[in-house]
Amino acid sequence: MSLLLMVLLYVTECVFTLPAPSRVFMESVDMRHVLKWRPLQAACSTAVQYSVQFQGEFELSVLNGSWVDAPECQLTSDPRCDLTFDLGSDSNYSLRVRACCGAATSAWTELGLPFNRRDTVLTAPEMSVTAVGDSLEVSFRKLPLNAAVQVTVWRRDHEAVVHWMPAEQRLLSVSGLQEALYCVRAQTVLQDQLRSDSTDKHCVSITGPDAPWRKPTAVSLSVVFTAGFLLAVFWCVAHCRPDRCKTFFRKEPLPHTLRPDWVIQIPMSPEEEELCERIQVCANPKTCPPEDLRP
Incomplete structure (x- = not known):
C-alpha cells in the first residue's frame, strides 16, 4: 500500500x-x-x-x-x-x-x-430624467441582463405611480402630465427576488403640453412674412418714380482723395489742324464773279 x-x-x-x-x-x-x-x-x-x-x-x-x-x-x-x-x-x-x-x-x-x-449584486441604475412638453422621459445608461426596472413617479400631495420596464427597453416615457413638479426614483429588480438600491430622487418641472400645431404654424408664418417682405421690396423698386428714387438712392460724390487733380491735354501739331476753305455756290454761272475776285 x-x-x-x-x-x-x-x-x-x-x-x-x-x-x-x-x-x-x-x-x-x-x-x-x-x-x-x-x-x-x-x-x-x-x-x-x-x-x-x-x-x-x-x-x-x-x-x-x-x-x-x-x-x-x-x-x-x-x-x-x-x-x-x-x-x-x-x-x-x-x-x-x-x-x-x-x-x-x-x-x-x-x-x-x-x-x-x-x-449577483445589483447596483442602483444610472438614470436621467428630462421633461418634453407634458411628458417625462426616463432613460437608463446600462441595465443588467434578464432584469426589469421599477420606476416610481409622483408629485407633491399625490399618490405615486409605479411603472415597469424591461431592461432591453432603456427608455420610459410617461405622458399626459399636468403642469407641476414631478419626481422620479428607480431600482433594478431581478425575478422579483433580488432588488438593487433605489436611485436618488430626480425632480423636473412639467411646463404643459406642446401643441402639435405650434411648430407648423410658426414655420408657415415665417415663410409668409419673408415672401411678403420680398414682394414689397420688388414692387417698390419697379414702381419707384425717378424723383422719388433719387431721394432713396442718392449718388454720392467721389471723395476728394479719389478725384483727379490734373488735366490731360494732348497737343496737336499745326499740320494736324483741320484746314477750312470758304466756298461760294452760285445758281447762275454768269452772275458769279471771276475766280480771281472770289474771296
Missing part, C-alpha cells in the same frame, strides 16, 4: 510540475460574472497561461459529470475569465481553473462553493 502511494505521488509530481492557481473567486455585479484568481508566481520560460472549465446541473446529471471548456478562456494569460454568457441558467455551477507553462500543467483549482447567477 505504501509503495502504491509513493508511485502515485511520484506520478503526480511528474505530471503537475506547476503549482495550482490560488485565491479563486467569483465577482458578479449586475449579472456580469467574472471568475478571478491570483496570478501564478512560478518560474516559466514563457508566459503562464490559464484554462477554465465549468459544470452545471445539465453536465452533472445528463452528461455524466463532464466538464465544459469556457470558449473564451482557454490558454489565456489574463488571470480572469468573463463567464456571463456561459452561465446561462439559474442552476448551480462548479468552476475550476488550471495553469500551463509550455508542456507543464498544474492541478485544477475549484471554486470553493458552487455559483448561481441569482447571487
